[in-house]
Amino acid sequence: MIAVLAAPTNLGLRPPQPGSVPGCAKAPEALREAGLHARLASSGAIDAGVVLPGRYLDDAASATGRVRNQDALVEHSRRVADRITGVLAEGHVPLVLGGDCSLLIGAGLALARSGSYGLVHLDGHTDFRHPGNSDDCLNLAGEDLAAAVGRHWPAVADVDGQGPYFDPRHVAHIGCRDDDEHLTEVRHALGAVIPGSLVRADGVERAARRAREVADSASGYWLHLDVDILDPAHMPAVDSPAPAGLRPEEVSALLAALAPGAVGVQVTVFDPDLDPEQRYARLLTEVLATGLAGLG
Template identity: 60%
Template sequence: MIALVSAPSNLGLRPPERGAVPGTHKAPEALREAGLFDDLLRAGARDAGVVLPGRYVDDDPVRPPGHVRNERALVEHARRLADRLAVLLDGGAAPLVLGGDCSLLIAAGLAVAGRGGAGLVHIDGHTDFRHPGNSDECASVAGEDLAAAIGLHWDAIADIDGLRPYFAPERAVHIGHRHDDEAVDEVTERIGLVVSAADAAAEDPARLAERVREVAGPAYWLQIDVDVLDPQVMPAVDSPDPGGLRVEELVAVLERLAPDAVGASVTVFDPDLDPDGRYARTVADVVVRGLGRLGTAAIVPPGPA
């Protein structure tokens, strides 16, 4: 059974302008208004509530070196969300986390790492692989989540509760970056499988899903950042880049990956960039069609002894 969890966090994003707040915290309720919850509840899902984040603060002027923005609030939220996900997994549900920004991947990593581990399928328009080893500009975990998830970040982010790495690098897959992604060579060396948006669009979806499962294994977490979609169909994100997937291409891949996933998170939709709600309806359509069978064939890792 799918368990819907709202996680309206924007803590991992840079401010859109000095003193402003990113709009991704509005996404779960915008998706509810677009009919996403009603559609999945009618299909047998249940509403598993909300895990609220702490206050977003534009802390650039005072944040010391070696720390990401909103670090304390982000880590606290990751722990609380991970606890909610662990309870759902223990109860046999497949959590579907509706964010929020993609720093929520840290919570998913904590939840599965504490249960013996799982693979990771990271579907994103960017590799999100900035880390202290390749950049002097680390600050926003939403652009660093894949690196942090496999252990390549400061301890405060990548080794919460001593669980580094949250996902084994050899069981991690990334799909969806554009051809000019600066980190693609490094991420290709570091993780099990990397597929660009162009290559994913050109490959048979069943064959791509087969290759993903060969790397990620029989149990994995699905992280879907909606900026993997081309901005012609999904401009309501903080970093829209041309060359992304079309809706039907993304749905075709998700339909084949969702059954073997223990859970999923959907992130980075920004309702502030969607004044008439049309793009919320696009996201809702992708989720309902692509993730409707989430977890139906998954081998869920056992809980802690």
Template identity: 60%
Template sequence: MIAIVSAPTNLGLRPPTPGSVPGTAKAPEALREAGLHAVLMSQGARDAGVVLPGRYVDDPSRDPLTLRNQLAIVEHAQRLAARLVDIRRRGDAPLVLGGDCSLIVAAGLASQVTGRGGLVHVDGHTDSRHPGNSSAIGALAGEDLAAAIGRHLPEIADIDGFGPYFDADATAHIGCRRDDEHLDEVSETLALTIPADRIVVHGAVRAAADVLATPRLDRGFWLQVDVDVLDPAHMPAVDSPDAGGLSPEELTRLLEGLAPRAWGASVTVFDPDLDPTGAHALTVAEIVATGMRDLGRDVNA
């Protein structure tokens, strides 16, 4: 059974404009309004509640070698991880509706406890900025994959001594653009990297099959999906839209292939502040309702 968890965090993002806060915290309720919860629950899912984050604070005096909202991110990750562990021990598959992709830290902590192992990171960017390749760290939503595999500050990449949360050779990245500045590093580090243009050319079904054929990913993984993997022609309601992404149909087919083997999943970075009519919420809801319908079905097969 799918257990829907709302995690309305914006802690990992930069302010969109001075004095404002990112709108991703509104995403779970925007998706509820778009009918996502009703559709999933009609298919047998249950509502597993909400894990609220701390207050967003853009501190101009923050040490540049720390993350924005660092303590609040750690505290939220610990509480969300506990919820995910509980859901998994009940035999259900958690579907986390974010929020920004700093949520991957909670998934990593839970993965260490439940022993589920791998990570499939679907994102329009590699999100692999870290202290070893940049002097401009600070927004975890652009650094979450680096943190997930242990290439970040120990305060975020080794919470409670559980890091690295995912082994690099049990991690796949799907969906970045060819001009991503960290594509070469990620390709050399991870078990599998599939840029978006390969999916456009060769198809989402083949991409999913390649993931499932990868050693250490064939028996279960956490599935992190950032909707900026979509082309902005279809999904402009994200903080960093970049041309060259997937269509809704391609993303849906990719998720249909991956979700059955995932023990849980998170969907992130949709920003309702950039969707005044609610049209893009409907797009995300349809993709998730169809693509994630069989989440966790084959994990123990």
């Protein structure tokens, strides 16, 4: 049974403009208003509540060797991990609605405590910025995959001594653009990397099959979806839109192929502040309700 857990964090993102905070923390309630929870409940899903984050502080000016909001982010990751652990112990499949991509640390921490899990990372970017390839590490939402496989500062990549949360050999990334600055590195670092252009060229099912082969380790795999995998013509309400993304039907088909084997799913980076008419919330609700029908 699906257990829907809200995790409305924005701690891993940069401010959209000086003096403001990212709007993706509003995503779980925007999706509820758009009908996602009702659609899932009609198929038996339950509400697992909410894990609230600490206060967003733009502490970048004092951050040296730290990510933005690091203390609050690590504490939130621990609480997300505790809640995911509880959901799994009850025999349910968590669907974590974020929030930004830093949620991957909480999910990875939960899974690392109990077994060896793979990861399928659906994202319009590789999110592989880390101290070894950049002097600009600061926003964990763009660095989450690097942290999840142990290539970041220990404060985020080795919380409670549990890192790396995922063995990179059992991590598959799908969806980055061909000009992603870290594409060459991730191709050497991960088990499989399938840019969005290759999904379009070879088909969704082939991409999903390759991802399952890599990520289906001893305990199963976690499924991460950053909605900026969608082309901004369809989904502009994200922090970092980039052209040449996938179509809604392609993302829905990817989810449908991957969800039945997943031990849990997280959905990140939808920003309702950029969707005042709820047009994109309704689109995302359709993609998720259709694509995740086989989850659990």
